[in-house]
Amino acid sequence: MPFDQNLIVIIALLVIATVAGLVWRSSTGRAKRIKHGLQIDLKEIGATKDGKPVTAFGEHTTFLQFSSETCSTCKQTAKLFHELEKTSHGVLHIEVDLTHRLDLADKFGILQTPTTLVLDSKGIVKSRIGGAPKPSTIEEEIGHFVI
Numbered sequence: 001m002p003f004d005q006n007l008i009v010i011i012a013l014l015v016i017a018t019v020a021g022l023v024w025r026s027s028t029g030r031a032k033r034i035k036h037g038l039q040i041d042l043k044e045i046g047a048t049k050d051g052k053p054v055t056a057f058g059e060h061t062t063f064l065q066f067s068s069e070t071c072s073t074c075k076q077t078a079k080l081f082h083e084l085e086k087t088s089h090g091v092l093h094i095e096v097d098l099t100h101r102l103d104l105a106d107k108f109g110i111l112q113t114p115t116t117l118v119l120d121s122k123g124i125v126k127s128r129i130g131g132a133p134k135p136s137t138i139e140e141e142i143g144h145f146v147i
Helices: 005-027 074-087 102-108 135-145
Strands: 031-033 061-067 091-097 115-119 125-130
Touching (some): 031 135, 061 074, 061 102, 061 135, 074 091, 074 135
Antiparallel strands (some): 115 125
C-alpha cells in the first residue's frame, strides 16, 4: 500500500519545523560574542533612566535592552536587570523601547524583543543576547568585565 504524497510532505514539514524550533530554542537567551562591536551613542538611542538622560555607561558592564510595547517577556527581563543593578557593583541597565524607533531596530539588526547588547565600560558592544537572557548567561557576561 503506497504512501500518500501529501502525507509525506506534511511529515517532512513537521520534522523541519521541529528541528528549526529546537535550534532556535537552544540559542535563545545565550550570548553571542561580538569581535568588533560598535560604540553606542547614548544620545542617538535616546537612552533615559528614571526619566533622565543617561550620560555614562556602567563602570564594568552595561546591559542595553531593546524592548517593545507588545513584548511579554520584556518586563520580566527588565525586572531581572533592575534587581541585578541593585546587587552588582558597576552594572547598569538601560531599556530602550523600539516601538516608535524602527531606525534603531534597523541599525542594530533587532529581529526580536527583548534583545540585549552587552557593553563594556566604554560603551562598545561585546556580545548580544537574543530573547530573555538566562541567569547563567548574565553571570558569565558580568564575569567578562569584572576583574
